[in-house]
Amino acid sequence: xxxYRNTMEIKSAEFIKGIIGTNNILSDHIPSVAFxxxxxxxxxxxINSLVLRKNLVKPSxxxxxxxxINFFLINKQFYxxxxxxxxxxxxxxxxxxxxxxxxxxxxxxxxxxxxxxxLIVDSGIKPMPHDKEMISVLREKNINFVVVANKIDxxxxxxxxxxxxxxxxxxxxxxxxxxxxxxxxxxxxWEEINKVL
Numbered sequence: 001x002x003x004y005r006n007t008m009e010i011k012s013a014e015f016i017k018g019i020i021g022t023n024n025i026l027s028d029h030i031p032s033v034a035f036x037x038x039x040x041x042x043x044x045x046x047i048n049s050l051v052l053r054k055n056l057v058k059p060s061x062x063x064x065x066x067x068x069i070n071f072f073l074i075n076k077q078f079y080x081x082x083x084x085x086x087x088x089x090x091x092x093x094x095x096x097x098x099x100x101x102x103x104x105x106x107x108x109x110x111x112x113x114x115x116x117x118x119l120i121v122d123s124g125i126k127p128m129p130h131d132k133e134m135i136s137v138l139r140e141k142n143i144n145f146v147v148v149a150n151k152i153d154x155x156x157x158x159x160x161x162x163x164x165x166x167x168x169x170x171x172x173x174x175x176x177x178x179x180x181x182x183x184x185x186x187x188x189x190w191e192e193i194n195k196v197l
Contacts, residue, residue: 007190011075013051018068020102025071026111031197032071032079034112036103037120038130039085042150045180046120047072047080050189057082067099069106078115078197081106086130100130108141115196116144118189123149123163123177127170135171146192147171153179 017025035043044057056072070082083106084099106112119134121127138145149167152160160177168175176192178185 007187008075008194010051010053013053013056013072013074013080015056016071016073016079018070020068021105022111026113029113030073030079031077031115032081032113033116033118033193033196034081034083034106034114035118035120036083036107036134037085037150038122038128041085041120041122042180043082043085043120046118046148046150046178047082049180049183049186050193051080067095067102069102081112081114104137107137107143114143116146116193118146118148118192120148120150120178121167121171123152123160123167124154127167131171135173144196145173146176146189147173148176148178148185148189150178150180152177152184153182 017023019025035047037043044059047057048054051072051074057070067084069084072080072082074080083103086096086099086103107114107117117134117138119131119138121131135145135147137143147167149164155163164175164177176185176188178189
């Protein structure tokens with residue numbers, strides 16, 4: 001497991017804009033930390049828990065509804081970038097593929113300055129094909145990343161140990177156990193973020 005040090009004091013956090021393609025925000029040289037994960041995995045809750053704001057990122061009323069890449073400026077120094085969730089079972093195949101291409105464009109197109117990607121998975125279920133694809137893409141492009149297993153508070157100790165080991169083995173990467181509700185793992189994740197800022 002990853003160790004932790006001091007967390008970061010959050011003085012400000014604000015939504016800047018959402019984009020669906022080339023935009024001047026990609027070339028403003030501000031460090032960025034991107035969050036990616038399937039729909040319903042709790043990306044919004046993780047981001048909100050990191051900045052200690054309840055509604056900075058508003059969860060979609062319907063899973064798979066968010067179709068933009070959303071930029072949030074933290075402490076007027078760096079961006080948290082919320083990528084659309086994919087893999088929602090009821091989403092049309094054409095819509096899902098469009099979002100997948102948007103995410104891959106952002107990660108691999110060369111326009112964005114990406115300092116770290118945080119891949120969020122659900123600690124209660126087996127990683128999805130989308131998760132494995134993201135790991136492959138990030139490794140191929142040599143992009144720094146960490147894997148966060150969210151919703152850890154929903155598991156008992158036996159389930160926790162079993163599931164974390166399974167996820168780590170399946171993805172071939174270290175896992176940060178996380179709970180957006182209890183803030184477990186928050187300090188650990190902030191250490192990883194601090195390393196790139």
